[in-house]
Amino acid sequence: MSEIDLAPLKPAIERYIPLGRSGLLPALHAAQKIYGWLPESVAAEVAKKLRVPLADVHGVIEFYALFYNEPLGRKVIRVCTDPACALKDADGLLTKLCKQHDIEPHHTTGDLSLTIEPSPCLGMCELAPAVWTMDDGQWTVGDGEARPRSMVYGPIRELTKNCGNGTTSLKQYGEYKGLQKAITMQPKAVVEEIKASGLVGRGGAAFPTGIKWEGALNAEADQKYVICNADESEPGTFKDRILLLDDPHSTIEGMCIAAHAIGATKGYLYTRAEYPYIVPVLENALSEAREAGYLKDFDIEIRVGAGAYICGEETALFESIEGKRGFPRIKPPFPTTHGVFGKPTVINNVETLCNVPLIISMGSAEYRKIGTEKSPGPKLFCVSGDVTKPGMYEVPFGVSLREVLEMAGGVAGGKNLKSVLFGGAAGAFATSDHLDVKMTFEDLRAAGLPLGSGVVMVFDGTRDMRDVLKRLGRFFAHESCGKCYPCQMGTQRQKEILDRVADGKAQKDDFIRLQDVGWTMTDASICGLGQTAASATMSAMKLWPELFEVKS
Amino acid sequence: MTITFIMDGKEVTAQDGQTLLDVARENGIDIPTICFHEATTANAVCRICVVEVEGQRVLQPSCIVKAATNMKVQTRSEKVIRARKTILEMLAATMDLSEAVEIQTMMKEYGASDGRFPDAEKRLSDVKDDNPMYIRDYSKCLLCWRCVQVCADDAQYTFAINFDGRGYETQIGTFFDKAIPETSCVLCGQCVGVCPTGALKPKREYLLEQGKTPAEISVMNTGKKQRKPR
Numbered sequence: 041m042s043e044i045d046l047a048p049l050k051p052a053i054e055r056y057i058p059l060g061r062s063g064l065l066p067a068l069h070a071a072q073k074i075y076g077w078l079p080e081s082v083a084a085e086v087a088k089k090l091r092v093p094l095a096d097v098h099g100v101i102e103f104y105a106l107f108y109n110e111p112l113g114r115k116v117i118r119v120c121t122d123p124a125c126a127l128k129d130a131d132g133l134l135t136k137l138c139k140q141h142d143i144e145p146h147h148t149t150g151d152l153s154l155t156i157e158p159s160p161c162l163g164m165c166e167l168a169p170a171v172w173t174m175d176d177g178q179w180t181v182g183d184g185e186a187r188p189r190s191m192v193y194g195p196i197r198e199l200t201k202n203c204g205n206g207t208t209s210l211k212q213y214g215e216y217k218g219l220q221k222a223i224t225m226q227p228k229a230v231v232e233e234i235k236a237s238g239l240v241g242r243g244g245a246a247f248p249t250g251i252k253w254e255g256a257l258n259a260e261a262d263q264k265y266v267i268c269n270a271d272e273s274e275p276g277t278f279k280d281r282i283l284l285l286d287d288p289h290s291t292i293e294g295m296c297i298a299a300h301a302i303g304a305t306k307g308y309l310y311t312r313a314e315y316p317y318i319v320p321v322l323e324n325a326l327s328e329a330r331e332a333g334y335l336k337d338f339d340i341e342i343r344v345g346a347g348a349y350i351c352g353e354e355t356a357l358f359e360s361i362e363g364k365r366g367f368p369r370i371k372p373p374f375p376t377t378h379g380v381f382g383k384p385t386v387i388n389n390v391e392t393l394c395n396v397p398l399i400i401s402m403g404s405a406e407y408r409k410i411g412t413e414k415s416p417g418p419k420l421f422c423v424s425g426d427v428t429k430p431g432m433y434e435v436p437f438g439v440s441l442r443e444v445l446e447m448a449g450g451v452a453g454g455k456n457l458k459s460v461l462f463g464g465a466a467g468a469f470a471t472s473d474h475l476d477v478k479m480t481f482e483d484l485r486a487a488g489l490p491l492g493s494g495v496v497m498v499f500d501g502t503r504d505m506r507d508v509l510k511r512l513g514r515f516f517a518h519e520s521c522g523k524c525y526p527c528q529m530g531t532q533r534q535k536e537i538l539d540r541v542a543d544g545k546a547q548k549d550d551f552i553r554l555q556d557v558g559w560t561m562t563d564a565s566i567c568g569l570g571q572t573a574a575s576a577t578m579s580a581m582k583l584w585p586e587l588f589e590v591k592s
Numbered sequence: 593m594t595i596t597f598i599m600d601g602k603e604v605t606a607q608d609g610q611t612l613l614d615v616a617r618e619n620g621i622d623i624p625t626i627c628f629h630e631a632t633t634a635n636a637v638c639r640i641c642v643v644e645v646e647g648q649r650v651l652q653p654s655c656i657v658k659a660a661t662n663m664k665v666q667t668r669s670e671k672v673i674r675a676r677k678t679i680l681e682m683l684a685a686t687m688d689l690s691e692a693v694e695i696q697t698m699m700k701e702y703g704a705s706d707g708r709f710p711d712a713e714k715r716l717s718d719v720k721d722d723n724p725m726y727i728r729d730y731s732k733c734l735l736c737w738r739c740v741q742v743c744a745d746d747a748q749y750t751f752a753i754n755f756d757g758r759g760y761e762t763q764i765g766t767f768f769d770k771a772i773p774e775t776s777c778v779l780c781g782q783c784v785g786v787c788p789t790g791a792l793k794p795k796r797e798y799l800l801e802q803g804k805t806p807a808e809i810s811v812m813n814t815g816k817k818q819r820k821p822r
Contacts, residue, residue, distance in 0.1 A: 080768045093744075094767035095775070099754030102765070109768065348758075365755065370636055370656060522735070522755075522762035525626075525638050526675065529682035532760035533709055540711075547710060560678040563651045563671055564639040571650060 044081050048074050053089055061092050062381075064100055064363030068107055069313075069344060073177060077108040092363065103365040103521075105160075105347030106313045113148045113155035116174045121158040122275040122515055123461070123508045124165035124424040124497055133169050134158055160349065160515055161275035161465075162314050164188050165424035165497070166431050172314060179316045187317040190282045191431030193447060198410065198418045199394050200434045202287035207321050210328035213289040218397030219334060222297045230301040231257055234396065237404035238416040243269055243352070243389030244466070244493045245568065246481055249396075252386055255376030256302040259384035264304040266295050266338070267361075267380065267387040270311040270318075271345050271352040274464035275515060276495035279420040280390035282432050284311070284318050287394070288325035292340065294393030296329075297400055298386050299338040307340040308380070310357055313347055349519035353567050354387045356521065367523045368567035391420055391494075411437030415480035423448045425498040426455065435479070442475040444496060456501035459583070463492025465512050466572035468579035469505075490575070506542040506587050509580055513538035516573040527570030530561040534574060544591050551588045554581065597663040612654035612665060613641055623667055624676065624698050627736035628655045629786055632746045637737055640676055640698070644669040651675060673702065680704035685712035686760075688731045691790030695734075717763060722771035725779040727798045730763050732791035739764060739783035739792060752777035 052070040056063030067086050072078055078101055087097040101107045119125075119134045138145055138156055148155040164170035164181060167188055173180050181188050192204040202208040222230050235250030256264060268291055272280040284291060295307050311318055322342050329335050343361055345351045351360045355369035358380040379385020395417060399407045408416040415437035421444055424430045428449025435444065441460065451457050460470045467490050470477070477487045484491050499508065517535040522528040534557050537550050558574030565571050581588060593608040599621060606615045611634075616623045626638035636653035645652045646664035651671060666672065680699050684706035689695050699706065717730035743750050752775040756765035766775045784792045799809045 083768070093751030093754075093776070095751050095754040095765075098756075098765065098767040102756050103758050365758070370653075517760060520759035522757075522759040523635075523637055525640070525679050525682070525735075528735070528760055528762065529679075529686050533682055533685065533712060536709070536712060553709065556674060556678045557682070559671075560675045560682075564642050564675040564679070565650075566636065566639075 044075065044079050046081065046085050049082060049085055050089075053086060057089050059363075060090060061363035062361060063090055064092055064097065065104075065343065065346060065360060068097075068101065069346070072107065076114065077110060077112045080109075083109070090363075096364075099365055100363065103348065104345070105518075107346050111148065111152055113152055114176055115153060116155045116157065118157045118159035118162065118172045120160070120162040120164070120168070120170040120172075121511065122161040122165075122465075123511050124161075124276055125169040126507065126511055127425050127499070127503070128168040130158075130169035133171070159314075160518060161273060161277075163272055163278045163281050163312070165276050165278055165422065166191055168424065168430075181317070187285060188281065190286050191429075192282065192286075192434070193429065193431050194434035195447075196410070196418055196434055196436055198398055198434065199283070199290075199391065199420060200287075200432070202290065203282055203432075204286065207285060207325075208287050208289065210289055210325070210332060213287070216289070216293045216296065216329075216332075216334050216397070218400035219293050219296045219300070222300050222400050227257055227301045227303060230297065230400070233404050234301070234399060237395075237399040237407045238414075239392065239395050239399060240481070241389055242391035242395070242420070242494070244274065244463070244490075246491065249388060249392055252376055252388070253298065253301050255374070256304075256379075256384045256386045259377045261384050263306065263381075263383045264302055265380050265383055265385040266298045266302065266304045266307040267354075267357070267385060268295055268307070268309040268340075268390060268393055269352060269354065269357060269387050270309055270315075270390050271357060272390070272493075273312055273314075273349040273352050273519075274466065274493045274495065275512075276424055276461065276464045276467075276497045277422050277493045278424075279422050279432050279494060281315055281318065283390050283394055283420075284315075285321055288322055289329065290394040290397060291390050292325060292329050293334070294388070294396035295340060296334055296338060297396050298388065298393070302384070302386055304386070305338055307338060308343050308361055309340055310343040310345065310351070310361065312345045312351075316344075319344065348521075349515075350521045350567075350569055353569060356567070357387065358385070365521070367521050368569070370566065389493075412478070412480050412482075414482045419479065419494060421479070421494045421496050423496045423498070425461075426452045426500040426503070427498045428452050437480045438478050440476050440478055441470065441496070444479065445475070445498065448498075451498060451500050453500070458499045458501045458503050459505065461497040461499070461508070461576065462495060463490035463575075464495040464497075465515050466490070466568070466575055467492045467495060468575055469583055471583060488579075490572075504542075505580060505584060506538075509577055509587075510538045510542035512576050516569070520569065520573070524564075524566040524570060526561045526564040527566070527573060530557045530565075530570065531573050533557050534561075534577060538577065541588055546588055546590050548590055550590070551581065551585070554578075554588070595659050595661050597659055597661060597665065599665045600667055606659035610659050612643060612645075612652070612657050612659055615659050616654065616667060621667055623654050624701075625655060626695065626734065626788065627738065629736075629738050632738050632741045632786065635737055635741075637735070638679070640679055642672060642675055643667045644672055677702045677704045681706070681708035683734060685709035686715050687734055687789075688714075688729075689789070691732060692734070692788065694788065715760065715763070720772075721795075721798075723773050723777070723779065724795060725781065726784045726795055727793050728764070728772075729791050729793070732789045733764060734789055734791075735762055735764075736788060738786040738788070742782040742786055743777075747782050748778070748780050750776050750778055750780070753783070
């Protein structure tokens with residue numbers, strides 16, 4: 041190997057040195073931008089400058105799928121092969137590209153000009169098949185566009201009033217009216233208002249936002265944090281991408297209000313590496329907000345993940361900010377008292393934060409007029425798969441699944457409906473029996489369906505659900521962090537069985553094997569990833585047990 | 593402060609801060625453990641010590657969950673048994689347990705079959721024999737984390753080893769797969785001491801098992817002092 045010139049590295053990572061270990065991911069990103077990958081001497085220099093043990097730097101590089109410790113092509117093409125993209129022949133596209141360039145998937149040409157990789161969900165499910173290309177440091181999506189299009193629909197436009205027409209500048213957004221009102225209120229009053237609104241988290245876990253804020257407000261500490269979880273990675277979910285690209289100020293204003301409510305002076309906005317086009321939009325919006333004086337007592341730093349679904353789990357996200365492998369922590373203690381750097385932290389999803397300025401501006405009573413009594417407010421659904429008009433739909437809680445599908449033009453090509461995957465990879469399947477279920481937390485729970493992050497992925501009657509399950513199994517096996525045994529081994533065992541089921545080679549007792557693995561992951565895993573890794577599979581086993589039958 | 597609660601239908605007492613595992617052991621209730629070790633920080637990774645606590649949605653790791661007043665704990669409920677048995681069966685399908693005697697015993701106790709998962713991909717690795725003190729056979733490693741912990745801030749502050757890969761592909765590794773003498777390892781042996789499965793083994797023991805005789809292993813050099821003629 042030729043000697044690697046470390047001279048350009050030093051100025052690139054200089055600004056991360058004062059952050060110590062917490063600067064590790066940003067520094068590795070900066071280094072990878074220069075060299076295209078992370079050679080040993082570069083990793084060693086980053087370790088030395090940031091004063092992190094060599095083995096730990098190695099452990100971090102190894103954890104994140106988008107850090108490379110071997111050379112990568114100058115051009116990298118990634119094709120999503122998860123369920124929504126698979127419906128649009130992502131496999132065919134991948135094969136075609138590989139044939140064109142005479143390489144295998146996951147391989148790099150000998151002259152290092154090109155790498156082609158299949159990828160987990162890229163968050164462009166409505167634009168399937170999703171393609172993400174890097175060419176000499178420049179990212180594009182689809183056929184060479186700078187950013188994905190935003191397709192925004194629905195009968196109400198509360199959360200999405202600034203979406204669908206490119207990025208909304210601060211001038212277009214107007215003043216932070218919610219924040220201006222909030223700072224005239226006592227922090228406790230802001231928390232009470234959020235509690236009164238009935239807002240619950242929109243990232244998937246549906247925890248009451250006001251209770252979270254109250255916990256962090258009441259926690260005593262010299263430093264508190266507000267974090268926006270924009271590590272959207274759930275297959276089928278793309279709403280945070282659209283909200284941040286088209287309306288970054290809503291999220292920033294929501295974070296500012298949260299900071300006032302709990303007394304935080306520092307914030308992080310953690311987004312996934314698969315959304316690089318969002319970073320300049322956010323940087324620009326943050327400087328507009330700073331200039332307008334909204335970020336005086338509270339400032340926000342952007343952090344970028346590196347290819348790890350698990351970092352959307354809140355405590356894994358803290359670990360990642362701290363420069364570590366994204367292992368979820370044991371809870372309790374909870375983030376409200378022991379969050380990032382062990383300090384009280386409020387961490388909310390992008391959509392949740394976008395609800396905050398709305399609630400404060402209009403007041404909780406007015407806000408509660410949207411939606412139902414137990415599920416107040418507007419909700420974004422990410423509709424993808426076999427529908428005529430895939431996209432992001434804003435509706436009041438309480439519309440039925442049938443209505444959502446009708447808005448989306450029904451099943452594409454007038455075909456029959458086979459099923460709808462609710463809540464993403466970690467979700468469950470619905471069938472035409474569920475068409476009249478109201479889309480609220482309480483009605484869905486009663487029907488045994490998770491609302492999750494708002495995924496509505498549609499499969500028509502011609503689809504082989506075994507192929508869908510195989511892809512979900514592969515997704516979890518790829519994304520398990522490996523910390524706890526049930527998920528580390530269970531996702532692999534589940535994948536192996538689902539692979540053979542899809543190949544028509546199910547073995548005797550595979551059904552019961554899948555069930556034991558599924559329950560073990562559900563009951564005994566540390567975090568939400570493992571606890572839901574079998575959820576879709578087990579719902580399919582209930583609906584279509586014949587799929588798992590042994591072929592003689 | 594003394595806490596009273598119910599474990600397996602019996603009233604038991606505990607001191608504030610005691611874990612459910614501590615209390616079980618004091619009361620003669622057997623809860624199996626794999627990753628747990630008195631000398632290392634409990635991370636609850638193996639989940640074999642899980643128990644069912646009334647009111648909790650998921651099973652709780654007894655090695656870290658503290659006893660609390662009025663808790664109702666079942667250490668051998670149906671759910672617990674299913675989780676333990678399945679974890680053991682998945683381990684058997686993943687790694688070489690031939691020297692993990694404690695786990696073999698647990699498998700017998702829980703009726704866990706080592707052939708439960710046919711055609712499972714094993715996690716295989718060549719033996720790493722790169723230093724004079726110990727060998728590393730990661731085909732036998734069950735990722736209890738103890739070696740990484742004692743090498744880091746649980747004991748030695750040497751930070752020679754960490755993790756390769758993630759998920760099922762995880763393995764213990766050094767910086768860019770360097771041989772041990774090229775790392776910060778000081779050959780303290782702490783990692784070998786806490787390894788539960790023979791994945792880390794003293795070199796001499798390994799060579800004896802390979803059929804070498806003591807004489808062959810020790811090419812003795814008593815190192816007589818060279819005296820200058822007076």
